[in-house]
Amino acid sequence: MARGNTRQRIQDVALDLFAEQGYEKTSLREIAERLDVTKAALYYHFKTKEDILIGIFEDLTRPMDELIAWAEEQPRTLETRQEVLRRYQEALRAAAPLFRFMQENQATVRELSVGLTFKERMLALTGLIREPDFAMVDQVRCVSAIFTLHAGAFFMQNIEGDSEEKHRATLEVALDLLNQAHGAA
Known part of the structure; x- marks a missing residue:
């Protein structure tokens, strides 16, 4: 992962998973597991997968x-x-x-x-x-x-x-x- 803060790490991991298995087949639980954080920690930054994607999209x-x-x-x-x-x-x-x-x-x-x-x-x-x-x-x-x-x-x-x-x-x-x-x- 090239970017450093937690929000960016979440976006990077989510984008990797979206690319690997598709947006629809990726759950917030899988993103949290890949990051080795709880879903609650993930929810602190993003409430939904679409919120993550919107953040990625806006940044990039x-x-x-x-x-x-x-x-x-x-x-x-x-x-x-x-x-x-x-x-x-x-x-x-x-x-x-x-x-x-x-x-x-x-x-x-x-x-x-x-x-x-x-x-x-x-x-x-x-x-x-x-x-x-x-x-x-x-x-x-x-x-x-x-x-x-x-x-x-x-x-x-x-x-x-x-x-x-x-x-x-x-x-x-x-x-x-x-x-x-x-x-x-």
């Missing part, structure tokens, strides 16, 4: 919120949009365990409050890199640039090769899509 997606706030203050230029993609890739990498959990538990996440929050963030993010008056094919390119980064984060791990090289290649493809959409191919 804060860079996304910061990125959106930053981008909203910038000029709507191709350079800004390219920087949004670069920074978003870093945010994905920093929160990889959470995004992997979300990918593997899509049905569950969709039913929880974090699913709606994530959807809102994704809509905001795609809105920052595309223009509504773009041709449909260029709007698709912009949205696809974001999801190229997601594909790189999740599916490239199953492809042989250097991790950094895979990240660079993924970003290159995402930037290429963005550049094409903006007529800068």
Whole structure:
């Protein structure tokens, strides 16, 4: 566990268990047992599994919120949009365990409050890199640039090769899509 305080330890262990056996199949009792604490000690920090997940989500997606706030203050230029993609890739990498959990538990996440929050963030993010008056094919390119980064984060791990090289290649493809959409191919 990389993080140190009790609240963070609970979140780290819970995320590991959610990833191992799924959100629905993980109980608060199992989380407490893995931490070697009582359920009462766990309840002191979190009342429900969803509270734990919300805490994880808020902590690990804060860079996304910061990125959106930053981008909203910038000029709507191709350079800004390219920087949004670069920074978003870093945010994905920093929160990889959470995004992997979300990918593997899509049905569950969709039913929880974090699913709606994530959807809102994704809509905001795609809105920052595309223009509504773009041709449909260029709007698709912009949205696809974001999801190229997601594909790189999740599916490239199953492809042989250097991790950094895979990240660079993924970003290159995402930037290429963005550049094409903006007529800068």
